């Protein structure tokens with residue numbers, strides 16, 4: 271047992287003289303610190319050596335005072351130079367360990383060499399010169415221990431190689447002063463070695479704590495990288511999100527500005543997505559979004575030579591940033607490829623549903639000079655596509671710019687418009703298809719702006735919706751329309767258009783109900799016209815509003831049928847009285863077999879569901895005849911009358927009675 275103990279202690283003691291090979295960070299730190307201090311060590315060694323050699327020049331042989339010190343000095347200078355160069359080199363861990371080991375063992379011959387040289391000089395000196403040797407060796411070894419602090423093993427080797435012979439040598443001289451110096455040196459060296467151990471331990475601790483600090487920093491960085499990734503990712507589709515899109519846009523824009531090249535922004539909106547969500551539920555909707563996103567991403571990634579960044583902005587809206595100097599043709603090509611992919615069938619649980627997409631692009635520098643303005647322009651292009659070129663790609667142009675300008679003008683003037691004097695109402699008859707008697711009038715708003723003249727409702731109604739004025743406008747118009755309708759014969763109905771904001775407002779439909787009640791016109795003489803788009807805006811709210819109006823006794827007509835999402839589920843889920851077939855189908859009923867077919871099937875559908883069918887925009891006798899044959903119940907259009915003022919209605923009805931020769935006819939719509 272004691273033998274084993276002794277062995278392990280011996281092994282531990284031997285380890286003190288070796289460079290540690292199990293801690294690469296420590297050896298690297300040692301190497302760094304060491305390479306800075308070693309030239310100082312050699313400086314101490316050389317200056318001390320020269321001072322001693324100088325004292326002995328005339329008393330000792332030349333080989334001892336000239337040759338040996340010169341050789342030792344040159345070697346020391348070369349080593350210093352080598353170490354100075356190490357500071358700027360990048361070394362591997364193995365390389366560092368190898369060099370430190372070499373240095374460690376080199377201290378042995380160097381220490382022994384200088385010691386032997388000192389002892390060889392000693393006999394030639396007088397008492398002073400002998401003391402100088404003792405002083406030289408003591409000071410040099412302390413200086414060396416100090417400089418070798420970071421490489422403890424080397425410091426210990428030097429101490430051992432120099433101090434043991436030193437103490438023995440000077441003790442053996444029998445000279446009291448030299449013996450005292452020897453003992454003194456022994457004590458100081460012992461103290462130095464203690465300091466060395468403490469310092470070295472602290473140094474090793476510092477290195478390891480720095481290492482764990484770095485590890486901690488790396489872990490924190492990794493965490494924040496992950497947070498950054500998540501904060502920039504859309505959780506459903508795993509595409510870059512809105513935040514990422516705007517960051518991407520801003521940097522792409524700055525880059526394009528600096529390099530004076532084009533960059534484009536695109537906004538993409540899926541057409542027909544809302545009905546999928548409404549009809550099949552959100553989980554199917556989510557799957558469709560993921561799939562559409564995947565397909566578009568694939569197109570973007572495979573697109574060239576431009577680079578396309580793609581992100582989900584929210585809902586069924588996606589964003590594109592096209593970098594690399596794209597031209598209009600490139601954008602159209604990109605839009606077309608995306609459209610082709612989006613239109614491919616989607617595998618749903620219950621059915622295949624065709625989806626398409628509209629894209630609006632805007633190009634820097636032709637469209638806008640800031641990233642924000644560029645986005646706005648792309649948004650407007652998309653709006654234009656959705657309204658006029660559904661499923662297509664629209665690039666922002668000077669014509670659209672003029673449109674925006676006039677939109678802004680309309681919005682501003684509408685804000686200050688006096689609804690009671692500037693707004694007017696006109697009425698267009700809705701005629702029974704068979705008897706040709708007027709069954710009611712649709713009321714249409716007119717704005718006579720003092721600055722712009724007559725503005726179309728197709729322009730100012732959406733403007734009022736955008737600036738939040740549609741509800742007061744609707745209320746003002748409804749009150750006046752009801753007042754006019756009160757003067758009509760009892761069998762004539764009133765059709766009034768409601769906008770999406772009227773039927774989907776959070777406050778509900780109550781203000782309109784109180785207006786109806788105050789008007790004195792029986793609710794059963796009123797039809798409210800609501801478009802499909804308005805209904806899809808917020809189906810649940812719209813359904814509630816419609817149910818309330820219906821409960822009062824009002825009729826409900828689905829307006830512009832065929833232009834919106836045309837989801838038959840609306841027909842089933844809403845308590846409709848009439849469907850108004852959009853005039854775009856009526857216009858070419860006799861020229862386009864598709865339109866003819868659509869109207870035929872819609873009329874059949876209405877018949878089955880016992881809903882009245884109204885054809886809008888009938889301008890010719892031929893159209894009227896076809897519609898009659900297909901079974902449309904009511905007709906509206908310039909063929910019978912253009913919208914007229916309220917004052918003209920009495921005359922109009924009187925003439926009709928004359929023309930039809932049936933003064934007392936009453937048609938129930």
Ligand code: C2E
Nearest residue numbers: 714715727728731747767768769887888889906907908909
């Ligand atoms: P709408 O409800 O589809 O109204 C029918 C539009 O077709 C009217 O245009 C009418 O003048 C036009 N029209 C009628 N017969 C013919 C025809 O034979 N040929 C042609 N080419 N056009 C015909 P208007 O008055 O310009 O109204 C445009 C749209 O503005 C309306 O479409 C409606 O959506 C909206 N609107 C009009 N007045 C109001 C209103 O008071 N409130 C709301 N919310 N919307 C309104």
Ligand code: CA
Nearest residue numbers: 712767799829
């Ligand atoms: Ca209408």
Ligand code: CA
Nearest residue numbers: 829830850886
């Ligand atoms: Ca219509």
